[in-house]
Amino acid sequence: MRDIQKLKEIAVTLRKDIIKMLTESASGHPGGSLSAVEILTALYFSEMRVDPNNPRWEDRDRFVLCKGHAAPVLYAALAEKGFFDKSHLMTLRKLGSILQGHPNMNDTPGVDMSTGSLGQGLSVANGMALAAKLDNKDYRVYALLGDGEIEEGQVWEAAMTAAHYKLDNLTAFLDHNGLQIDGQVTEVMNVEPVDEKFKAFGWHVIVIDGHNFEEIFKAIDEAKSVKGKPTMIIANTVKGKGVSFMENAVGWHGTAPSKEQCEEALAELGGENNA
Amino acid sequence: MPNLATREAYGKALVELGKENRNVVVLDADLSKSTKTADFAKVFPERFFNIGIAEADLMGTAAGLATCGKIPFASTFAVFATGRAFEQIRNSICYPNLNVKIAATHAGITVGEDGASHQSIEDISLMRTIPNMTVIVPCDDVETMAAIKAAAEYVGPVYIRLGRSSVPTINDEYTYKFEIGKAVKLREGKDVTIFATGIMVSEALKAYEMLKEKGFEAEVINIHTIKPIDAKAIVESVAKTGCAVTCEEHNIIGGLGSAVCEVLAENKPAPVVRVGVKDTFGQSGKPAELMKHYGLTAENIVEAALKAMSKK
Numbered sequence: 001m002r003d004i005q006k007l008k009e010i011a012v013t014l015r016k017d018i019i020k021m022l023t024e025s026a027s028g029h030p031g032g033s034l035s036a037v038e039i040l041t042a043l044y045f046s047e048m049r050v051d052p053n054n055p056r057w058e059d060r061d062r063f064v065l066c067k068g069h070a071a072p073v074l075y076a077a078l079a080e081k082g083f084f085d086k087s088h089l090m091t092l093r094k095l096g097s098i099l100q101g102h103p104n105m106n107d108t109p110g111v112d113m114s115t116g117s118l119g120q121g122l123s124v125a126n127g128m129a130l131a132a133k134l135d136n137k138d139y140r141v142y143a144l145l146g147d148g149e150i151e152e153g154q155v156w157e158a159a160m161t162a163a164h165y166k167l168d169n170l171t172a173f174l175d176h177n178g179l180q181i182d183g184q185v186t187e188v189m190n191v192e193p194v195d196e197k198f199k200a201f202g203w204h205v206i207v208i209d210g211h212n213f214e215e216i217f218k219a220i221d222e223a224k225s226v227k228g229k230p231t232m233i234i235a236n237t238v239k240g241k242g243v244s245f246m247e248n249a250v251g252w253h254g255t256a257p258s259k260e261q262c263e264e265a266l267a268e269l270g271g272e273n274n275a
Numbered sequence: 276m277p278n279l280a281t282r283e284a285y286g287k288a289l290v291e292l293g294k295e296n297r298n299v300v301v302l303d304a305d306l307s308k309s310t311k312t313a314d315f316a317k318v319f320p321e322r323f324f325n326i327g328i329a330e331a332d333l334m335g336t337a338a339g340l341a342t343c344g345k346i347p348f349a350s351t352f353a354v355f356a357t358g359r360a361f362e363q364i365r366n367s368i369c370y371p372n373l374n375v376k377i378a379a380t381h382a383g384i385t386v387g388e389d390g391a392s393h394q395s396i397e398d399i400s401l402m403r404t405i406p407n408m409t410v411i412v413p414c415d416d417v418e419t420m421a422a423i424k425a426a427a428e429y430v431g432p433v434y435i436r437l438g439r440s441s442v443p444t445i446n447d448e449y450t451y452k453f454e455i456g457k458a459v460k461l462r463e464g465k466d467v468t469i470f471a472t473g474i475m476v477s478e479a480l481k482a483y484e485m486l487k488e489k490g491f492e493a494e495v496i497n498i499h500t501i502k503p504i505d506a507k508a509i510v511e512s513v514a515k516t517g518c519a520v521t522c523e524e525h526n527i528i529g530g531l532g533s534a535v536c537e538v539l540a541e542n543k544p545a546p547v548v549r550v551g552v553k554d555t556f557g558q559s560g561k562p563a564e565l566m567k568h569y570g571l572t573a574e575n576i577v578e579a580a581l582k583a584m585s586k587k
Binding site: 059062064104105106112113114116117120121122123124125126127128129130131132134135153154157158159161164165241 | 300335336338342345366367
């Protein structure tokens with residue numbers, strides 16, 4: 001399904017769910033969840049071969065949320081996709097919830113890997129891609145990294161490994177929103193030029209607008225056609241996208257909205273709907 | 276007694292496992308000739324992944340393979356496996372309870388000439404404190420072969436501590452039975468229990484003979500699994516002997532000594548004397564010289580046993 005209009009509607013739903021679940025939990029990370037909405041929408045509602053009724057299906061495509069603090073966008077997508085009932089979203093970060101503060105594969109149906117400690121996910125995605133090649137399976141592995149996250153050295157170890165083992169069944173996205181907890185990525189610890197860096201590490205690199213579905217799909221298709229190397233899709237995004245007072249505001253990295261702010265955000269997103 | 280390093284037995288065990296189970300894969304961080312994973316790589320090159328000098332990535336890649344049904348054995352030196360990649364082991368392997376086996380070689384001070392930077396004396400402590408982790412320290416080649424096979428059959432993360440230097444073969448390859456979490460009583464005695472792990476088991480057996488000459492009957496128990504520890508065997512033995520000595524080629528903080536003390540303090544308080552590296556870094560030297568210098572010989576165990584018995 002590449003019904004862009006429909007996907008745009010799903011994206012709005014996910015954004016509303018993110019806002020509502022974070023308001024209810026009163027803690028969590030809205031900014032980096034909202035910046036990745038279109039990427040996850042494209043993957044889960046069009047591209048990826050997954051079965052909500054069989055979350056551990058051996059032949060499924062895999063997704064590793066390397067930037068695990070964006071768990072709300074993953075949970076919203078999985079719930080919308082039908083991996084679990086949407087009522088769970090309001091239990092985010094609460095005692096006994098299947099929705100932990102950062103994703104845990106053994107708690108949440110549909111989560112392919114536990115993440116949250118930055119820099120570790122790409123290595124795991126590599127392992128999944130190697131397993132696919134060993135077993136001659138055609139599933140693909142997707143990973144989503146944050147641009148602050150790539151300050152972690154392990155990311156570059158994994159970048160070497162993916163190229164060394166020619167993991168062309170791996171497509172990674174860089175959520176390039178330019179902000180991290182302490183400020184602008186370029187000021188805290190400059191990671192630029194990210195495109196040149198991944199190219200130098202042996203990756204096929206595509207730069208897109210990470211909120212534009214046409215560009216996301218074009219990049220996904222291009223990645224699938226590339227042989228012998230992994231692809232990094234550098235998705236230029238806006239942290240807090242869709243909620244004007246959160247957009248490009250560093251303070252919204254790890255702060256939950258108040259009830260009033262929630263209502264304001266939902267109004268801006270087109271009003272209340274059932275989460 | 277024949278002499279073989281536990282890492283040598285590891286290489287042999289991997290090749291056997293590789294033949295039996297096509298899901299067994301092996302990863303190394305540029306030390307395959309030393310860790311002996313090169314033995315596996317020679318026979319099964321398509322199932323061997325050299326990750327280069329990148330221990331964090333080593334553990335993460337192993338975790339990813341495990342999520343897809345593979346049984347990865349990840350190897351490097353113990354100090355790098357458990358130190359450099361501690362948090363990867365914690366968060367990417369143990370928290371999701373993935374079926375990764377970390378077989379780390381060159382543990383302890385018998386690494387020898389490379390010196391303190393390469394002598395892991397903290398790894399047992401680090402690994403046993405992580406939930407979901409099983410910790411095994413084989414004492415000889417026979418036990419290593421058995422432990423590697425048991426680890427492959429067990430589902431969940433396992434840390435296996437292996438050594439660089441040759442050690443005497445204690446167990447009979449035809450009759451020895453290994454069970455994860457089940458201590459092995461090697462000698463019966465009533466005066467003191469000597470709990471030993473890894474290469475210290477053979478020293479403990481020597482100490483048994485020396486104590487016998489002095490008129491003492493020591494009980495010698497091989498604690499090859501530090502976690503889950505065989506609390507029943509520990510308590511039952513000390514209930515009989517009334518005191519204990521622990522022996523490990525590891526810091527006296529956090530390893531076997533601590534584990535035994537925890538069990539006894541909660542179940543059967545008794546005097547314990549710990550033989551191990553006394554919270555200090557090692558140095559370069561020949562393995563035997565280092566064992567003597569850091570107090571890890573049979574003589575040191577005898578001395579500790581006499582001290583423990585005097586406190587009863």
